[in-house]
Amino acid sequence: MELSSHIKTALADRDRKILLMTHIVLGYPSLETNRQVIEQMVANGVDLIEMQIPFSEPMADGPVIVKANQEAIEHGITVRACLDFAREMTAAHPIPFLFMTYYNILFKFGVEKFFREAQEIGIKGFIIPDLPPEEGEEFFALSSEYDIAPILIFAPTSTPERMRELTRYSRGFVYCAARKGVTGRQTDFDEGFNAYLRTCRANTDLPLAVGFGISSREDVDYLTGKADIAVIGTRTIRLVEEQGAAAVGPFIAGLR
Amino acid sequence: MNKANKPGYYGEWGGAFIPEVLYQTFCELNDAFRQAKADPAFWQQYVSLMGTYSCRPTPLTHAENLSRHFGGAQIYIKREDLNHTGAHKANNVMGQGLLVKRMGKTRVIAETGAGQHGVATATMAAKFGFACTIYMGEEDVQRQRPNVFWMEKLGATVVPVTSGSKTLKDAINEAFRDWVTRMDDTHYVMGTVCGPHPFPEMVAWFQSIIGREACGQIKQQFGRQPSRVYACVGGGSNAMGIFQGFLDNPAVELVGVEAGGKGLDSGMHASRLAARDGSAGVAQGYKTMFLQNSDGQMMDTHSVAAGLDYVGVSPILADLWQQKRVRFAAATDAEVMAALDLTMKKEGIIPALESAHAFVQAFKEAGEMGPDEAIIINMSGRGDKDIFTIAHAFDDPSWKEFIRKKGIAYGA
Numbered sequence: 001m002e003l004s005s006h007i008k009t010a011l012a013d014r015d016r017k018i019l020l021m022t023h024i025v026l027g028y029p030s031l032e033t034n035r036q037v038i039e040q041m042v043a044n045g046v047d048l049i050e051m052q053i054p055f056s057e058p059m060a061d062g063p064v065i066v067k068a069n070q071e072a073i074e075h076g077i078t079v080r081a082c083l084d085f086a087r088e089m090t091a092a093h094p095i096p097f098l099f100m101t102y103y104n105i106l107f108k109f110g111v112e113k114f115f116r117e118a119q120e121i122g123i124k125g126f127i128i129p130d131l132p133p134e135e136g137e138e139f140f141a142l143s144s145e146y147d148i149a150p151i152l153i154f155a156p157t158s159t160p161e162r163m164r165e166l167t168r169y170s171r172g173f174v175y176c177a178a179r180k181g182v183t184g185r186q187t188d189f190d191e192g193f194n195a196y197l198r199t200c201r202a203n204t205d206l207p208l209a210v211g212f213g214i215s216s217r218e219d220v221d222y223l224t225g226k227a228d229i230a231v232i233g234t235r236t237i238r239l240v241e242e243q244g245a246a247a248v249g250p251f252i253a254g255l256r
Numbered sequence: 257m258n259k260a261n262k263p264g265y266y267g268e269w270g271g272a273f274i275p276e277v278l279y280q281t282f283c284e285l286n287d288a289f290r291q292a293k294a295d296p297a298f299w300q301q302y303v304s305l306m307g308t309y310s311c312r313p314t315p316l317t318h319a320e321n322l323s324r325h326f327g328g329a330q331i332y333i334k335r336e337d338l339n340h341t342g343a344h345k346a347n348n349v350m351g352q353g354l355l356v357k358r359m360g361k362t363r364v365i366a367e368t369g370a371g372q373h374g375v376a377t378a379t380m381a382a383k384f385g386f387a388c389t390i391y392m393g394e395e396d397v398q399r400q401r402p403n404v405f406w407m408e409k410l411g412a413t414v415v416p417v418t419s420g421s422k423t424l425k426d427a428i429n430e431a432f433r434d435w436v437t438r439m440d441d442t443h444y445v446m447g448t449v450c451g452p453h454p455f456p457e458m459v460a461w462f463q464s465i466i467g468r469e470a471c472g473q474i475k476q477q478f479g480r481q482p483s484r485v486y487a488c489v490g491g492g493s494n495a496m497g498i499f500q501g502f503l504d505n506p507a508v509e510l511v512g513v514e515a516g517g518k519g520l521d522s523g524m525h526a527s528r529l530a531a532r533d534g535s536a537g538v539a540q541g542y543k544t545m546f547l548q549n550s551d552g553q554m555m556d557t558h559s560v561a562a563g564l565d566y567v568g569v570s571p572i573l574a575d576l577w578q579q580k581r582v583r584f585a586a587a588t589d590a591e592v593m594a595a596l597d598l599t600m601k602k603e604g605i606i607p608a609l610e611s612a613h614a615f616v617q618a619f620k621e622a623g624e625m626g627p628d629e630a631i632i633i634n635m636s637g638r639g640d641k642d643i644f645t646i647a648h649a650f651d652d653p654s655w656k657e658f659i660r661k662k663g664i665a666y667g668a
């Protein structure tokens with residue numbers, strides 16, 4: 001099923017007021033741990049999972065995810081191993097999986113080859129934070145051809161005109177970065193944030209995912225009714241670091 | 257795909273691979289830069305600032321002893337070491353400082369490798385009254401300690417970067433992470449002709465002052481244009497600076513010298529173009545030839561010169577390399593020390609370790625050329641900052657004794 005209809009169905013059918021998307025850094029701390037974490041996430045109701053293929057220069061990420069990228073690479077993770085692991089996950093779990101990575105990973109692999117293989121695997125969308133529409137001619141053409149949703153990012157600095165422009169390229173949903181800066185820090189849910197989300201809503205028909213600094217049930221509650229998907233990134237990576245994979249299930253179960 | 261007509265592209269290289277949060281910032285930066293570039297008064301203001309606050313025009317020195325020593329071409333040295341703060345980096349930084357004033361921002365950040373760009377930025381910030389934070393790889397903090405001291409004394413905050421390879425590329429990533437958080441009041445003073453558009457064009461424009469001067473100076477002193485021009489290439493800003501004075505003249509051969517580290521076969525170098533190890537990639541906001549593995553992960557680079565120890569290279573130079581307009585060579589760490597030694601003894605001039613790379617290649621070729629020919633070496637900076645590294649490489653006994661005594665005096 002196409003990603004946006006999947007999201008709309010999930011929001012309607014299961015009577016969930018907000019969906020959860022989680023973020024995994026592949027190979028950190030190991031694929032085996034990733035496997036356990038994903039199983040717990042799916043068992044406890046996570047609706048979508050974005051799997052980050054590590055890159056040595058994760059410019060848009062904060063310290064926790066930077067370290068995860070770096071250590072995964074030091075421990076020998078390869079793009080090949082990520083793709084094989086993704087194949088296993090999409091076969092094992094019924095929810096949509098997305099790839100998040102930086103453009104060089106696709107570029108070096110061969111952009112079309114990457115799309116072809118991702119389609120075979122059953123990946124539903126790509127999030128590439130360093131690929132603006134201006135540089136993505138080939139990427140966006142291929143995403144239509146291979147039916148993989150390009151997920152574009154809105155930022156608090158995006159003007160309404162820019163949001164409408166980005167919407168023309170985005171499919172599935174739009175990822176709204178909750179604040180300026182990189183991943184990992186807390187976000188203040190203040191009136192400025194609410195106004196930003198209203199601007200996002202007014203300038204796209206796509207479902208809205210909100211990420212950056214979402215870490216608790218209170219955060220998810222706050223977003224309910226304002227956004228369609230809450231994205232939990234750094235928080236679960238930290239949780240696994242501190243308490244191991246087994247802590248993820250109860251944490252996810254307590255979010256909604 | 258033909259990107260020739262896309263702004264910010266040089267052949268297939270360049271572009272602006274930036275996160276959305278910076279889109280608006282880049283729109284504003286592009287506008288401000290366009291306006292400044294189109295305004296002759298702005299360039300005048302820049303030249304006048306460089307003539308009063310720095311030492312422009314910098315001299316072109318005829319290295320008579322070295323010329324005689326090699327018995328070939330007349331060797332001329334463009335003295336960017338005589339800039340205020342001791343390197344060509346000041347050109348770019350003062351130019352961007354004027355732009356920051358036009359944009360009304362109050363804080364500047366920068367990456368630095370050798371620390372020269374950091375010192376220049378801290379200096380500019382002090383003069384113009386900007387707050388200043390410098391990101392520097394932890395490894396470079398260690399090997400360029402004198403510059404860290406000066407940056408701090410000039411009022412800048414120096415942040416050692418501990419992620420990745422702890423060198424220049426990691427400092428660039430960290431500077432971007434700062435910028436995406438504080439773009440409203442902050443300008444990122446990119447130190448070289450790399451990164452997303454418009455930085456390569458902007459930095460090349462400010463650095464073109466080197467080539468403009470050198471072109472006139474050689475004509476005046478030697479009567480003709482040089483046969484060859486040599487410059488070291490880290491990101492490529494000093495090279496682009498001097499090359500632009502001669503690009504239009506196909507008779508002038510342009511030679512870029514990269515860091516050969518422990519040798520091109522050792523895997524421990526930073527030669528993106530002279531070695532066969534580089535390949536096309538997209539990172540740090542732009543497309544160029546990178547030293548990366550088959551997965552696209554950037555590799556560790558090595559050079560005795562922190563300022564050349566970088567995985568990428570200017571998209572403008574990648575294009576000129578592809579067009580065969582610029583020839584690329586590499587100098588090893590060992591060759592660099594020998595060239596440095598010779599230059600000090602023969603001319604009383606102390607090049608920076610980075611600049612000494614250009615001297616190596618010029619010395620290899622000067623003897624094969626005729627005395628009626630001239631070559632120019634761009635001496636991008638002075639070697640004072642490298643005192644610890646150079647003393648260590650020469651294994652200098654009296655220096656070691658001095659450090660030991662200082663250590664004891666500080667109770668180490």
Ligand SMILES: Cc1ncc(COP(=O)(O)O)c(C=O)c1O
Pocket residue numbers: 343344345369370371372373447448449488489490491492493494495562563564608610611636637638
């Ligand atoms: C003295 C000196 N020369 C050269 C370089 C290399 O930079 P670029 O290739 O941009 O000139 C540096 C960089 O730090 C430097 O300090």
